[in-house]
Amino acid sequence: MRLTQGTFSFLPDFTDEDIRLQAQYAIDKGWAVSVEWTDDPHPRNTYWEMWGHPMFDNPDAAAVVYEVNECRKEHGGKYIRVIAFDASPGWESIRMSFIVNRPKEEPGFRLVRQEGEGRTVRYTIQSYSADRPEGARYA
Amino acid sequence: MNDMSPQTVTDGKKRYAAGVMKYAQMGYWEPDYTPKDTDVIALFRITPQDGVDEIEAAAAVAGESSTATWTVVWTDRLTNCDKYRAKAYRVDPVPNAPGEFFAYIAYDLDLFEPGSIANLTASIIGNVFGFKPLKALRLEDMRLPTAYVKTFQGPATGIVVERERLNCYGRPLLGATVKPKLGLSGRNYGRVVYEALKGGLDFTKDDENINSQPFMHWRDRFLYCMEAVNRASAATGEVKGTYLNVTAGTMEEMYARAEFAKSLGSCIVMIDLVIGYTAIQSMAKWARDNDMILHLHRAGHSTYTRQRSHGVSFRVIAKWMRLAGVDHLHAGTVVGKLEGDPATTKGYYDIFREEHNPMALENGIFFDQDWASLNKMMPVASGGIHAGQMHQLLTYLGEDVVLQFGGGTIGHPHGIAAGATANRVALEAMVYARNAGRDIWNEGEDILRDAAKTCTPLKQALDTWKDVTFDYASTDAPDFAPTPEVSA
Numbered sequence: 001m002r003l004t005q006g007t008f009s010f011l012p013d014f015t016d017e018d019i020r021l022q023a024q025y026a027i028d029k030g031w032a033v034s035v036e037w038t039d040d041p042h043p044r045n046t047y048w049e050m051w052g053h054p055m056f057d058n059p060d061a062a063a064v065v066y067e068v069n070e071c072r073k074e075h076g077g078k079y080i081r082v083i084a085f086d087a088s089p090g091w092e093s094i095r096m097s098f099i100v101n102r103p104k105e106e107p108g109f110r111l112v113r114q115e116g117e118g119r120t121v122r123y124t125i126q127s128y129s130a131d132r133p134e135g136a137r138y139a
Numbered sequence: 140m141n142d143m144s145p146q147t148v149t150d151g152k153k154r155y156a157a158g159v160m161k162y163a164q165m166g167y168w169e170p171d172y173t174p175k176d177t178d179v180i181a182l183f184r185i186t187p188q189d190g191v192d193e194i195e196a197a198a199a200v201a202g203e204s205s206t207a208t209w210t211v212v213w214t215d216r217l218t219n220c221d222k223y224r225a226k227a228y229r230v231d232p233v234p235n236a237p238g239e240f241f242a243y244i245a246y247d248l249d250l251f252e253p254g255s256i257a258n259l260t261a262s263i264i265g266n267v268f269g270f271k272p273l274k275a276l277r278l279e280d281m282r283l284p285t286a287y288v289k290t291f292q293g294p295a296t297g298i299v300v301e302r303e304r305l306n307c308y309g310r311p312l313l314g315a316t317v318k319p320k321l322g323l324s325g326r327n328y329g330r331v332v333y334e335a336l337k338g339g340l341d342f343t344k345d346d347e348n349i350n351s352q353p354f355m356h357w358r359d360r361f362l363y364c365m366e367a368v369n370r371a372s373a374a375t376g377e378v379k380g381t382y383l384n385v386t387a388g389t390m391e392e393m394y395a396r397a398e399f400a401k402s403l404g405s406c407i408v409m410i411d412l413v414i415g416y417t418a419i420q421s422m423a424k425w426a427r428d429n430d431m432i433l434h435l436h437r438a439g440h441s442t443y444t445r446q447r448s449h450g451v452s453f454r455v456i457a458k459w460m461r462l463a464g465v466d467h468l469h470a471g472t473v474v475g476k477l478e479g480d481p482a483t484t485k486g487y488y489d490i491f492r493e494e495h496n497p498m499a500l501e502n503g504i505f506f507d508q509d510w511a512s513l514n515k516m517m518p519v520a521s522g523g524i525h526a527g528q529m530h531q532l533l534t535y536l537g538e539d540v541v542l543q544f545g546g547g548t549i550g551h552p553h554g555i556a557a558g559a560t561a562n563r564v565a566l567e568a569m570v571y572a573r574n575a576g577r578d579i580w581n582e583g584e585d586i587l588r589d590a591a592k593t594c595t596p597l598k599q600a601l602d603t604w605k606d607v608t609f610d611y612a613s614t615d616a617p618d619f620a621p622t623p624e625v626s627a
Binding site: 003004007009010018021022025041043044046084089090091092093095096097098109110119120121122123125 | 309375567571593
């Protein structure tokens with residue numbers, strides 16, 4: 001399967017130039033860009049690991065591309081995303097989030113059904129990758 | 140009528156002599172009045188009957204929407220009646236519309252119960268719209284003071300938290316209404332939901348009149364829909380939702396349906412505008428208490444919003460609904476099959492999404508309006524839109540909007556999932572191009588064609604709907620050109 005979280009997952013995988021263009025758009029809007037990675041892509045796994053702090057005062061998206069590539073050296077077999085954070089009043093949250101790296105094999109998710117009373121079903125989604133211990137989930 | 144001058148009669152004996160007196164003389168016309176920061180202000184478009192003076196007509200509207208009745212009553216003197224009388228303070232001719240006038244009327248805050256749309260509307264639109272001296276009357280806009288705004292809950296979730304819950308940022312959300320709107324069984328209905336969500340949509344939607352009918356009872360729909368939502372979520376790794384319409388004949392039944400939706404893990408429920416303001420406020424409170432996004436379908440609104448001379452403008456309904464506390468509300472597409480010109484629609488979207496609305500006569504917004512940190516409402520664009528319009532939709536409507544392609548998803552020649560994928564690819568390609576600095580308004584068709592080279596479903600969608608446009612004159616355009624001739 002292809003994990004389609006994020007702003008651009010239906011487009012072909014991003015090149016460094018794609019990353020730079022989109023990150024520069026965010027920077028020019030005044031948003032702080034950061035890099036995060038995970039080996040548990042569950043749709044409600046909110047907190048991916050931070051690759052350093054958000055780059056609050058960075059004017060140049062080349063620095064974002066550099067950090068993505070540094071992160072790839074250590075976590076190249078996992079999911080990496082770029083996030084843009086907007087601190088302006090009334091928002092104070094994420095404005096963009098797009099995946100820039102994914103494992104070669106994406107095993108996806110198991111849907112677990114617990115049959116309840118009547119015809120109700122309680123659903124749980126589990127990442128197949130999370131069956132293995134943290135750190136050993138992808139090559 | 141004993142005196143033709145519109146001045147207020149101040150002598151107590153004459154003012155309260157039994158009989159009939161002009162509204163303007165009773166104190167409902169005060170041209171020197173400066174509205175207080177705490178006053179509610181209503182702007183009416185009035186069309187007086189032939190021979191009825193516009194000042195007297197405006198005063199009558201002020202009177203009938205506040206304290207007056209048709210004759211003088213001495214019991215006014217048992218009250219602080221100057222305070223409770225609404226005051227018409229300004230009457231302007233409507234540009235290019237002979238016989239029509241804009242009347243500005245101020246209401247003291249104490250005339251209204253805190254936190255009750257029902258009470259606000261019972262005054263402002265309660266009796267006065269059937270008043271005989273007027274041919275027609277339309278409530279065009281309202282200024283709601285901060286002190287009053289703060290008595291309302293506001294949207295249960297709001298745009299920011301909705302995006303956080305959905306884990307979806309940086310692009311419009313995508314939806315589709317399940318079609319045909321009537322007749323599908325629960326099992327067939329869930330199939331449409333599954334295909335559309337798996338193909339790339341964030342949401343699917345019940346239509347306004349899908350409640351609990353012989354062909355599909357509500358529990359069946361909810362159960363099959365949630366199977367579809369969870370299957371699609373597992374297939375994509377995304378949070379998905381379907382607006383389960385809980386509209387029913389009683390409040391008790393709506394609560395029961397909403398509770399069932401919650402127990403099945405739905406992130407969103409839906410209601411129709413026709414359930415009424417109090418029911419909407421109750422459901423908004425329920426949604427806040429239960430971490431649920433609340434979608435409102437504006438079923439019925441065109442019966443009173445569409446005609447320019449009579450009724451209530453949709454911008455006023457939008458303000459009331461932001462107070463009442465819904466998260467989603469349909470607000471027009473500009474380019475689709477339903478009413479809405481670009482300038483007026485921009486005014487609606489600003490009311491939904493901005494923290495502060497400056498006066499913008501060119502968008503039909505007559506007053507500065509502060510929203511006092513009430514959450515923002517997500518506008519929903521639905522009705523006759525398709526992937527080939529993506530550049531226009533993104534330009535007109537921006538990023539914080541749900542674009543709903545019902546026919547434009549389900550009518551795709553290669554199936555529902557293909558239709559959904561076409562829409563999602565078109566959307567992401569257009570957002571990408573905009574962010575990369577391209578002129579999407581002029582280059583939109585090229586951008587879509589390029590994206591279609593690696594996406595066959597998009598190519599098929601563009602080929603199928605390339606010539607579909609809905610180009611009709613709008614019945615409700617702003618009265619003012621971009622350079623305002625009148626200032627408020």
